[in-house]
Amino acid sequence: MQTVRLGRTGLDVSVAGLGCGGHSRLGMAKGRDVHHAADIVKYALDLGITLIDTARAYGTEEAVGIGVKGRRDQVVVSTKAWVGRGGEMMSAAQMAESLDGSLKRLGMDHVDLFFLHGVTPDQYPHARDVLVPELKRLRTAGKLRFIAISEQFGGDTSHKMLGQALPDDLFDVAMVGFNLLNPSARERVFPLTQKHDVGTLIMFAVRESLSHPDKLRAVVAELLDRGEVDPKLVDRNRPLLFLRNAPGSPSLMEAAYRFCRYEPGAQVVLTGTGDPEHLRDNVESILGPKLPRDVLERLGAMFGKVDSVSGN
Numbered sequence: 001m002q003t004v005r006l007g008r009t010g011l012d013v014s015v016a017g018l019g020c021g022g023h024s025r026l027g028m029a030k031g032r033d034v035h036h037a038a039d040i041v042k043y044a045l046d047l048g049i050t051l052i053d054t055a056r057a058y059g060t061e062e063a064v065g066i067g068v069k070g071r072r073d074q075v076v077v078s079t080k081a082w083v084g085r086g087g088e089m090m091s092a093a094q095m096a097e098s099l100d101g102s103l104k105r106l107g108m109d110h111v112d113l114f115f116l117h118g119v120t121p122d123q124y125p126h127a128r129d130v131l132v133p134e135l136k137r138l139r140t141a142g143k144l145r146f147i148a149i150s151e152q153f154g155g156d157t158s159h160k161m162l163g164q165a166l167p168d169d170l171f172d173v174a175m176v177g178f179n180l181l182n183p184s185a186r187e188r189v190f191p192l193t194q195k196h197d198v199g200t201l202i203m204f205a206v207r208e209s210l211s212h213p214d215k216l217r218a219v220v221a222e223l224l225d226r227g228e229v230d231p232k233l234v235d236r237n238r239p240l241l242f243l244r245n246a247p248g249s250p251s252l253m254e255a256a257y258r259f260c261r262y263e264p265g266a267q268v269v270l271t272g273t274g275d276p277e278h279l280r281d282n283v284e285s286i287l288g289p290k291l292p293r294d295v296l297e298r299l300g301a302m303f304g305k306v307d308s309v310s311g312n
């Protein structure tokens with residue numbers, strides 16, 4: 001496994017991270033039980049993954065706790081709490097309670113990274129003014145090591161929230177949406193994370209659009225219909241078929257993970273799955289070589305300016 005320094009946290013972590021949320025939630029979204037989910041976590045550790053990302057909202061904290069038992073000191077564990085839901089903001093006391101609940105479900109006395117989860121541009125001022133001071137207090141109390149923030153990429157595809165938050169320099173780690181269909185973090189986020197030495201976890205590397213060909217066609221059709229990509233460069237029916245002619249003929253998924261892995265500023269690429277074979281393949285992809293320059297140039301010409309889709 002290759003490792004990387006996670007920004008100013010100084011933590012040395014695997015370049016592949018296990019995401020315990022997304023559409024799979026370690027298989028629990030498809031009806032698998034907590035023991036199956038915990039086995040995925042154990043398998044991730046066996047493969048050399050040392051960063052595991054969960055959240056209160058995913059319902060996978062207990063599985064993570066079971067999965068890392070006995071190996072806690074080998075792994076960086078992150079969890080998260082929403083900043084608000086349905087217009088109601090989380091108070092500082094509720095945030096502290098949420099972290100206590102997470103620690104209980106994880107069976108741990110602290111987490112390494114604690115994320116404010118899916119923060120929208122509207123929520124950010126509350127996060128900054130009310131919740132960050134509370135997180136600093138919880139850090140002093142030893143319940144978390146580093147304060148982190150994730151964006152709501154599904155709705156904030158052009159990174160408005162992180163554009164506000166990163167210059168404030170309050171966060172040690174940011175979770176960023178980035179993929180070959182919307183690489184806008186390259187200009188909007190990574191220069192800021194690099195300037196402030198903020199660690200980055202990449203989400204949405206594949207999601208649904210790059211794991212299901214019909215969903216890919218639908219997203220590409222949307223972009224073509226809105227005039228956001230050039231029809232002379234993007235084939236509506238088979239937009240990424242040209243990958244087959246690249247050296248090693250990477251699959252769509254493999255290309256999608258390798259695309260993220262080598263982006264300057266991208267540190268850990270998260271992969272979310274409930275299937276051990278997918279996990280093994282995805283780790284192999286993330287550890288594969290950089291995509292050839294002509295492939296990257298072609299993807300750049302096709303989607304380099306897109307900032308309106310998440311690939312969800």
Ligand SMILES: NC(=O)c1ccc[n+]([C@@H]2O[C@H](COP(=O)([O-])OP(=O)(O)OC[C@H]3O[C@@H](n4cnc5c(N)ncnc54)[C@H](OP(=O)(O)O)[C@@H]3O)[C@@H](O)[C@H]2O)c1
Pocket residue numbers: 018019020021022023024027053054117118119150151152153175202203204205206207208211253270271272273274275277278279281282
């Ligand atoms: N705002 C936030 O904080 C936020 C939002 C979203 C995600 N996240 C984090 O980011 C992590 C990564 O999530 P993501 O959804 O972006 O993950 P992803 O790796 O981009 O996509 C995962 C999806 O692709 C499928 N898949 C994975 N490997 C596959 C393979 N080899 N072949 C076919 N299908 C495959 C999975 O289904 P299978 O189970 O069938 O493999 C799953 O539906 C999450 O788990 C979570 O930890 C955070």
